[in-house]
Each structure stands twice: as C-alpha cells, then as structure tokens.
Amino acid sequence: MAPQPQTTVARVRRSNAAVLTAATALGFLAALSVSAPILIAADPLAINPSHVLASPDLVHPLGTDELGRDLLARVVYGGRVSLTVAAAAVLIAGTLGVISGVAIAFFSPRLESAMMRIIDVLVSLPEIFVAIVVLAFLGGSFWALIGTIGVLYFPQFARVAYGMARSIRARDHVTAAVSLGAGRLWLIRREILPNMRSVIAVQASFTFSFAMLLEAGLSFLGLGVHPPTPSWGQMIGTLKDYIFINPWPVLVPSIVLFAVVLSINVLGDWLQDRLNPELRR
Amino acid sequence: MSRPCEPLLSVEGLTIKFHTGAGTTTAIDDLSFEVRRGEVVCLVGESGSGKSVTGLSILRLIDPPGDVAGRVLFAGRDLLTESEADMTAVRGRDISMIFQEPMTALNPAMRVGDQIVEVLRIHEQVTPENAMARAIALLDRVGIQDAAVRARAYPHELSGGMRQRVMIAIACAAKPKLIIADEPTTALDVTVQAQVLDLLFDMQAELGSAMLFITHDLGVVAEIADHVVVMYRGRIVEQGPVEQILRAPRHAYTEALVASAPDVDAPRVPGRRFPTIDVTESADGDLPVIRSVRPEPVTRRAAEPAPAGETVPLVEIDKLHREFILRYSWAGRPTDVVRAVRGVDLAIWPGSTVALVGESGSGKSTLGRCVAHLDTPTAGSIRFDGRNVSALDGAQLKRFRRDVQTIFQDPYASLNPRRRIGQSISDGLAIHGLMSATERRDFVADLLRRVGLRPEFVDRYPHEFSGGQRQRIAIARALALSPRFVIADEAVSALDMSVRAQVLNLLADLQEEFGLTFLFISHDLSTVRQFSDRIAIMRRGEIVEEGETEEIFEDPKHEYTRALLKAVPRIKPGRNAYRGKGRKPSSATMNE
Numbered sequence: 001m002a003p004q005p006q007t008t009v010a011r012v013r014r015s016n017a018a019v020l021t022a023a024t025a026l027g028f029l030a031a032l033s034v035s036a037p038i039l040i041a042a043d044p045l046a047i048n049p050s051h052v053l054a055s056p057d058l059v060h061p062l063g064t065d066e067l068g069r070d071l072l073a074r075v076v077y078g079g080r081v082s083l084t085v086a087a088a089a090v091l092i093a094g095t096l097g098v099i100s101g102v103a104i105a106f107f108s109p110r111l112e113s114a115m116m117r118i119i120d121v122l123v124s125l126p127e128i129f130v131a132i133v134v135l136a137f138l139g140g141s142f143w144a145l146i147g148t149i150g151v152l153y154f155p156q157f158a159r160v161a162y163g164m165a166r167s168i169r170a171r172d173h174v175t176a177a178v179s180l181g182a183g184r185l186w187l188i189r190r191e192i193l194p195n196m197r198s199v200i201a202v203q204a205s206f207t208f209s210f211a212m213l214l215e216a217g218l219s220f221l222g223l224g225v226h227p228p229t230p231s232w233g234q235m236i237g238t239l240k241d242y243i244f245i246n247p248w249p250v251l252v253p254s255i256v257l258f259a260v261v262l263s264i265n266v267l268g269d270w271l272q273d274r275l276n277p278e279l280r281r
Numbered sequence: 282m283s284r285p286c287e288p289l290l291s292v293e294g295l296t297i298k299f300h301t302g303a304g305t306t307t308a309i310d311d312l313s314f315e316v317r318r319g320e321v322v323c324l325v326g327e328s329g330s331g332k333s334v335t336g337l338s339i340l341r342l343i344d345p346p347g348d349v350a351g352r353v354l355f356a357g358r359d360l361l362t363e364s365e366a367d368m369t370a371v372r373g374r375d376i377s378m379i380f381q382e383p384m385t386a387l388n389p390a391m392r393v394g395d396q397i398v399e400v401l402r403i404h405e406q407v408t409p410e411n412a413m414a415r416a417i418a419l420l421d422r423v424g425i426q427d428a429a430v431r432a433r434a435y436p437h438e439l440s441g442g443m444r445q446r447v448m449i450a451i452a453c454a455a456k457p458k459l460i461i462a463d464e465p466t467t468a469l470d471v472t473v474q475a476q477v478l479d480l481l482f483d484m485q486a487e488l489g490s491a492m493l494f495i496t497h498d499l500g501v502v503a504e505i506a507d508h509v510v511v512m513y514r515g516r517i518v519e520q521g522p523v524e525q526i527l528r529a530p531r532h533a534y535t536e537a538l539v540a541s542a543p544d545v546d547a548p549r550v551p552g553r554r555f556p557t558i559d560v561t562e563s564a565d566g567d568l569p570v571i572r573s574v575r576p577e578p579v580t581r582r583a584a585e586p587a588p589a590g591e592t593v594p595l596v597e598i599d600k601l602h603r604e605f606i607l608r609y610s611w612a613g614r615p616t617d618v619v620r621a622v623r624g625v626d627l628a629i630w631p632g633s634t635v636a637l638v639g640e641s642g643s644g645k646s647t648l649g650r651c652v653a654h655l656d657t658p659t660a661g662s663i664r665f666d667g668r669n670v671s672a673l674d675g676a677q678l679k680r681f682r683r684d685v686q687t688i689f690q691d692p693y694a695s696l697n698p699r700r701r702i703g704q705s706i707s708d709g710l711a712i713h714g715l716m717s718a719t720e721r722r723d724f725v726a727d728l729l730r731r732v733g734l735r736p737e738f739v740d741r742y743p744h745e746f747s748g749g750q751r752q753r754i755a756i757a758r759a760l761a762l763s764p765r766f767v768i769a770d771e772a773v774s775a776l777d778m779s780v781r782a783q784v785l786n787l788l789a790d791l792q793e794e795f796g797l798t799f800l801f802i803s804h805d806l807s808t809v810r811q812f813s814d815r816i817a818i819m820r821r822g823e824i825v826e827e828g829e830t831e832e833i834f835e836d837p838k839h840e841y842t843r844a845l846l847k848a849v850p851r852i853k854p855g856r857n858a859y860r861g862k863g864r865k866p867s868s869a870t871m872n873e
Contacts, residue, residue, distance in 0.1 A: 171694055172689040172691060172694040172695035173694065173695050173696055173697040173698075173705075174697075175655055175687070175689070175695075176687065176689065176695050176696075176755070176758065177697075177708060178655060179653055179654075179655060179682060179685070179686060179687050180682060180686075180708055180709040180712055180758075180762065181678075181679050181682030181683065181709065181712045181713060182708070182712050183712075186712060190697070190700065190708070191697055194697070194699035194700070195697070195698065195699055197699070
C-alpha cells in the first residue's frame with residue numbers, strides 16, 4: 001500500500017503538456033535544420049548592405065543581421081551546426097565514458113582507485129578554460145569543436161557509469177547470473193548496461209545542453225566554426241555589439257538557444273521516468 | 282464477553298481511496314472497530330491488506346492522492362475534521378506511533394537523547410536540562426545501559442533492538458493514551474523480539490495506555506492481544522476476542538490463516554506438506570472465496586537417506602573461516618576485522634535438506650555464499666562432490682555453476698528488472714549453450730507450469746508479478762540448469778504465510794522429483810522444523826549445535842538453542858506470556 005509509485009505516475013502525467021511542447025519544438029527545429037536547403041529560400045551568406053539590422057518584415061521573417069543577411073536562414077543553418085556539434089560531442093563523451101567507467105569497475109581491481117582519482121581530476125578541470133587553450137592550439141573548426149567538447153565531458157560519464165556499475169554489480173540479480181556461470185562480458189551486456197540506461201540517458205540529455213552552451217560560448221569568443229558559417233553562439237557574439245542600434249537581431253539566436261536547452265532538459269526529466277519499466281504502462 | 286469501559290478510539294466506516302491517473306484504488310473499505318482504554322487490539326492481515334494504511338490514517342498521515350472518508354473518534358473528537366494545528370498536538374502527546382524499521386524512523390543525523398528531548402519540548406513547557414534528564418531516565422527505563430552515555434549516540438551506533446527501545450522511549454515520552462505499533466518487532470531477531478515485546482507491554486501497563494498493534498504474526502497476536510481485527514484486502518473479515526479468533530474462527534480466511542501459521546511445537550512428520558490458503562476470485566468484484574487447504578497426505582518418501590558408509594557427502598565444509606577487513610592502519614595492517622565465519626565444519630548428504638539457523642549477523646549467509654563460490658573463504662576448504670571448490674577453474678567451474686544454484690531472500694532484487702522473465706529463466710541455458718532458442722522457449726514454458734505459473738507469462742517483466750510469484754520465477758531460474766544442490770538463503774522469509782507454504786511445498790515436491798539437496802538458510806525455527814532433515818545452529822560465526830531436526834527440538838544441548846526455541850512466539854492459546862503482567866487480564870483469559 002505504498003502511495004509513492006502512484007504519485008510518480010500522477011506527476012509524469014501532469015507534466016505531459018510540457019513534454020509535448022518541448023518535443024514539438026525540438027522536432028520542428030530538427031526537421032527545419034534537416035530540410036533547410038529545400039524550405040529556406042534565402043541564402044544565409046548573401047549580404048545586403050542596404051538592409052542591415054532590420055526588424056522582421058515580409059521578405060525577412062526574422063529580420064537581418066549586421067551585414068543584411070537573412071536571420072531566419074542563419075538561425076536555421078546555425079542550428080544545423082550547433083545541434084550536430086552537441087550531438088556528436090555527447091556521442092563521443094558517452095561512448096568513451098561508459099566504456100571506461102565500466103571497464104575500470106570490472107577489469108582493474110588493483111588500479112581502480114588510482115584510475116578514478118585521474119577521472120576526478122579531469123572532472124574538476126574548468127571546461128571553458130581548457131577548451132579555450134586546446135582550441136587556441138588546434139584552431140577553431142567544426143571537428144576540433146566536436147572532439148574537444150566530447151573529450152571534456154567524457155569523465156562525467158565515466159564517473160556515473162563507474163558508480164552505477166559498482167552498485168548494480170552488488171545486486172542479487174547479478175549474483176544470480178554469476179552463479180548461473182555468466183562471464184564478465186555477459187554480465188556487462190545483459191545485467192549492468194540495461195540497468196544503467198536511464199541514468200546514462202539523463203546524463204546524456206543534460207550533457208547535450210551543456211555542450212550546446214559550451215559550443216555557443218566558444219563560438220561567442222571566436223573559437224568555434226569560422227565565419228561566415230553561422231552558429232548560434234557566434235551570432236550572439238557578433239550581434240551583441242549592435243544591441244543599442246536594434247535589440248531584435250541578437251534576441252533571435254538567444255531565444256532559440258534558450259528554448260532548445262530548456263526543451264532538452266524537460267525531455268531529459270521525462271526520459272528518466274519513461275525508461276524505468278516499473279513506471280511504463 | 283464484556284470489554285473494559287467506553288471506547289478510547291472508535292473508527293467508523295473508514296474508507297480510503299487513492300485517486301491516480303490510472304483510476305481509483307480502494308485501499309480501505311468501510312472499516313469499523315474500537316479500541317478501549319488500557320486494551321491491546323491487534324490488526325492482523327497479510328501484506329497489502331491495508332493494516333498499515335489504517336494505522337497511518339488514524340494520525341491523519343495519509344498524503345494526497347489518498348482520500349480518507351468516515352469517522353475516527355478519539356476521546357469524543359473526530360480526528361478527521363480537526364484542524365492541522367490540533368492534530369499536531371494530538372500526535373505524539375495523545376497518540377504516538379512506533380514503526381517497523383527503527384533505522385528509518387529515527388533521525389540519523391540527531392543524537393537519540395535529543396530526539397526524545399524534542400518530543401518532550403514540543404508537548405510540554407520544560408527546560409532543556411530537565412528534558413534531557415527525563416530523556417536519560419526514559420532511556421534507562423527502556424533498558425538501555427549507560428543511558429547518559431548512550432543518549433549522545435547516533436542511531437547507527439546502536440543495534441536494531443536498542444534502536445527499537447529508543448523508538449519506544451520516544452513513543453512513551455509524552456505518556457500517550459494510545460500507542461499505535463506497526464510491526465514493531467518484525468525486523469528484529471526472535472530473542473530480541475521477545476525482550477522488546479516485554480518492554481513494550483511493561484511500558485503500556487505503566488502508562489495505562491491502550492495499544493493498536495499491527496502485525497502479520499499470529500504467534501505474537503496470541504501472546505499480546507485482547508481483541509483481534511482480521512483484515513483482508515482492505516476489509517474486516519472478522520473481529521473478536523483473541524481466544525475466539527484463534528480457537529473458533531468464524532470466517533474461512535481467519536481459519537485458513539490460523540491453520541497455515543507454523544507451529545514450532547508440532548513434531549516433524551517427514552513428507553508432510555504445509556497447509557495453504559486457496560483463493561478463488563469471484564467474478565462480481567466482491568471478496569474472493571477463501572478456504573484453507575489442509576495438509577495433504579504424505580507424498581514424499583518417509584525416510585531420508587541415512588549417512589551410511591556407502592554414500593559420501595555431497596558437500597563437505599572443513600574448518601571454514603571468512604574474515605572481512607574493514608579498516609587498515611597507515612602501515613597497511615588490518616586493524617578492524619570482522620570474523621564472519623569461524624571454523625565451521627559441516628557435511629551435507631545427497632538428497633537431504635540441511636537447515637542453517639541463526640540470527641542476523643551470525644554468518645549464515647556468508648557461509649552460504651562461500652559454499653556457492655560467490656565469496657572466497659579466508660581459510661579452510663569446501664569440497665563439492667569430492668572436488669575442492671576454490672581450486673575449480675575452466676570447465677570444472679562451469680560444471681559447478683550448473684550443479685549449484687542459489688535462491689535469494691528478496692525476490693524484488695534477485696530478478697533483473699530490465700529482462701523479461703522468460704529471458705531470465707533461460708539465461709543459464711544460454712550461458713552454457715544448451716538447447717536451441719525454440720527448445721529453450723518450450724522448456725521455460727514447461728518450467729513455469731511446473732512452479733505453478735502460466736506459460737504465457739514468459740514475456741512479462743518482473744514488476745508485473747507479486748512477491749510470491751517472483752520467488753517462483755527465481756526458483757524456476759535456479760532449476761533450469763537441473764542443479765544437484767540448491768542453497769536457499771532466507772528464500773521464503775519475505776513472503777506472506779500463505780504464499781510461504783505454497784513455495785515450501787513446491788520446493789519439497791521438486792526435491793522429491795529431482796532428488797535435490799538443499800542448504801536451507803533461515804532464522805525461522807517453525808518452518809525449519811517441518812522442512813529440514815538436519816539442523817545446524819549458528820551463532821557468531823560458529824556452529825554451536827548440529828543434529829537431526831527432532832533431536833534438536835526435543836533435546837537441545839546448547840544453551841543458545843534453548844534460548845532460541847524459548848523465544849519463538851507460540852500460537853497455542855494458554856501460553857500468553859504478557860497476560861496479567863501488571864495489567865488487568867481481560868475477561869476472555871479469565872474464562873479459560
């Protein structure tokens with residue numbers, strides 16, 4: 001007669017409207033990014049010196065930037081860059097992190113604590129600072145961004161995966177599998193990984209929003225993709241200088257970035273409940 | 282049949298519903314009972330019968346989406362309509378509560394003395410010094426030695442029994458008129474349980490309080506109750522004086538419950554099965570038809586294989602030690618060592634059931650894990666089928682993993698929540714590369730049928746099953762590899778009595794059918810007496826006594842065995858240990 005599970009279900013249901021909004025917003029943006037060349041007539045790189053920093057009108061639904069380029073086209077094309085960088089970086093961080101975390105938990109009983117202290121040191125590095133130093137050497141580019149952000153966030157995944165692997169391994173169902181004769185790879189594949197899925201998915205969703213913000217920050221500082229290729233952070237960085245001439249253009253990429261990060265966090269929360277089979281119906 | 286004076290607590294038409302997105306569940310349906318001054322009323326039922334919810338609702342501790350209707354009259358006031366401020370004054374001062382698990386009910390970050398002081402200062406105008414002096418006196422009263430020192434301890438620094446004593450001290454601090462005790466001794470060892478019950482009733486007699494005692498254990502009921510309320514699926518099926526309920530139950534469910542309660546004094550009949558409760562669901566959503574299934578005639582072999590010269594033991598444990606090092610000094614020397622198993626010798630003969638009995642912390646589970654080769658002994662040896670278990674590797678280890686299986690205590694933890702039960706059951710076959718995928722499917726369906734579950738369940742997840750069903754699934758998984766030796770580590774302790782009987786009968790049938798050998802680890806002496814051929818009593822890592830089951834029960838040699846046997850609560854009426862201890866015996870006992 002424990003009322004807790006029921007309360008959780010009620011909470012999940014109540015938040016459905018928020019989840020739906022977030023999913024629709026992200027889906028719409030993703031669809032727009034993918035089909036940009038077909039849907040968006042305007043060229044994100046076409047300059048028009050006679051029509052700079054304009055507010056929305058019929059030709060430019062979201063106005064223009066400091067060089068008269070169409071903001072709708074630039075936000076959509078910039079989104080392709082920002083979303084791809086974040087997604088690829090999370091993929092790298094997640095894969096590296098889960099593999100190393102589980103491997104440390106299962107294969108190195110002697111080196112376990114030493115390895116985890118190294119991971120702790122990596123976690124405590126200030127991301128933006130390290131990224132600035134690394135990118136200053138590598139030079140900002142699409143691939144350098146992905147690699148740097150991916151490697152920067154992998155220790156957090158490693159730490160979560162290591163902790164989960166240790167705690168799941170102590171559960172009775174894993175002991176039961178051991179007594180059936182299961183080897184380490186079997187245990188990892190069938191007992192450990194499926195049971196850390198929801199935690200990793202949540203970590204991934206939050207890392208995705210961190211990665212987007214880090215990418216935006218680095219591009220804002222001019223360490224991201226090279227102009228004239230747009231990205232949201234880079235657009236914010238450039239347009240902020242004109243905020244007193246017309247505040248509208250800088251708001252466009254800012255609001256979009258904010259909405260995307262918020263949507264991802266809402267979806268991350270929902271995922272956490274959703275991936276738990278005990279709450280699934 | 283006169284009950285003492287007017288009711289102190291009167292519950293009338295209590296109904297509790299939980300409204301959720303999935304619909305409305307009725308947890309409690311039209312409940313009415315009374316507790317009179319100075320009286321002990323027992324609320325009895327199996328898990329899910331709604332007895333804890335009832336206890337909580339009296340103190341109005343049911344949170345939304347819970348919806349409570351009816352009346353709870355306490356000394357003439359309806360507690361369900363009182364203001365929240367008035368309720369706060371009632372809680373702790375007029376009515377106090379003792380919970381099952383003292384570790385979670387006590388504040389882990391607060392010294393126990395301060396927790397008593399807190400209660401005193403909420404309800405009375407006292408100076409902190411006076412309150413602390415009274416807290417220490419109370420701790421002393423509940424039997425905690427060096428009370429002044431212990432008052433400064435945190436809950437985790439005390440043993441389970443001591444924590445429950447602290448809970449009792451807190452509950453009695455403000456001299457409540459009614460104490461609600463929700464399974465207060467279920468988490469305790471049987472010898473500690475006896476002491477805590479003694480204390481609880483001494484305190485109750487001293488304060489003249491009434492008590493609402495929630496329990497599933499009819500042995501405890503027989504020893505403490507004046508009046509018994511039997512609950513089933515949120516309804517009262519029967520209530521009355523304890524003698525009538527236990528001796529002449531009117532409702533089939535009560536009768537079944539009494540019949541299935543284990544009796545530690547009943548001599549062992551080899552092959553006798555445990556009585557079960559048969560529940561036939563009725564179509565109209567009313568209470569199901571319940572009847573008690575009497576023990577069937579002996580189906581098992583009557584005699585166990587004698588440890589004669591021609592056979593050799595299947596398992597031989599020789600001077601086994603297992604130490605856990607908790608702390609090392611700076612120089613790397615172990616400074617804090619727990620000796621969980623200390624020089625155990627034990628032989629288990631093929632086809633027999635050996636029970637390992639002991640209280641928590643006695644090392645019985647550690648011994649079981651060592652035998653299953655899930656833990657490595659510090660010294661000594663275990664031979665299975667003539668081979669030293671620690672020296673096994675490769676193909677021999679793989680063979681061992683097929684031959685030896687473990688069934689765990691908690692069926693909620695022992696199944697992978699992310700795997701369908703069909704997968705979990707067939708994992709062993711897959712690991713050992715036995716059978717094709719289709720053969721496995723048929724085999725699993727067959728196994729499910731064998732343990733009394735429907736074959737169509739294969740594709741369900743563990744959370745879709747009840748505790749008893751999960752334990753059957755765990756048994757099916759253990760049997761899939763046709764093991765020769767099964768270690769059951771408290772395999773039925775978490776189950777309700779009726780379900781426990783079914784699982785034990787199943788294990789007995791399977792033993793008969795497949796010639797299994799069992800190591801049955803348990804703390805429950807009544808179950809063990811009927812179920813096992815031999816018993817080993819374990820205490821502090823050592824086996825203090827070992828022998829044939831009946832020998833141990835009829836003529837215990839060791840002092841500790843005698844203490845254990847004495848502490849088991851008896852359902853047989855007339856042994857009531859707490860009657861007449863400082864309080865007026867009820868008329869029911871007088872009539873005896």
